[in-house]
Amino acid sequence: MVTVVPPRPWAYALRLPHDPRAVRVARMTVRAALDGHGAQDTADVVELLTSELVTNAYLHTKGPSSLRLTCLSDGRLRVGVWDSHPYIPAPFSGSREDSVPLAPADAGSGRGLRLVQEYADSWGGWAIGGSVLGCGAGKLLWFEVGGR
Template identity: 70%
Template sequence: MSTVTPPHTWTYALRLPHDPRAARVARMTVRSVLDSHGRPEVLDTVELLTSEMVTNTYRHTNGPASLRLTALADGRLRVGVWDSHPRIPSPFGLPPRDRVPLAAADGEGGRGLRLVQEYADCWGGWPLGDGLLDRGAGKLLWFEVGG
């Protein structure tokens, strides 16, 4: 009888409604997936950055979002968040990537993408669709940690 060994690579995807609770659902999903795959070393960082990115999709778009977690063969973890808005914010644009300025000390927002810049090993973004015929195709923002 042969033993089945789980693969080192895996992918989970989750569709998120435009709902203020979506970030909480994303955090719970990330925690469950990373716990089940024995990845405690990246859990806090991935949970925080995922929450920030999903919160931005709720705050800056009017449509649904999607979350994808992918374990890459070299031990890195890639997290992608899709939304329907086509604009790619700093620091996700094409190299040389813009640096996100520090948020005002008394400001209520403006720290999420700075956290991605500080804690992710790498990140990026892609527009989806040509912007003319594929209105609403949106963008995919991603970051990687670990490895």
């Protein structure tokens, strides 16, 4: 019988300024972390979904955001993005029936959260009040991919 040892858990955190270049920095950070830990097989999906959440944080808030990438002991990758706006959009509000409609074919935006719904294995979000985790008020949206 073969014994499989789960990967050693690790985490990276990054504070992002309210700057359009923050999305690129987030993508590059995710790619570098996953490459460094031999998780290239999930890098494309994680990079895409991270980009969507960080883009929304930039577009819908006026302040900084934070990114946290965590490899859990069972091999799942969890990405969390905090921003200063408390509104939790579908599909992160908790109900799986709360889905994101398809964007019209000619729309220039509106597909990001649908991508999370389609490609992530799980997702969620919660409002944060006060100064929790040094982030201040706002919300945290997260998604997970992979695992056994």
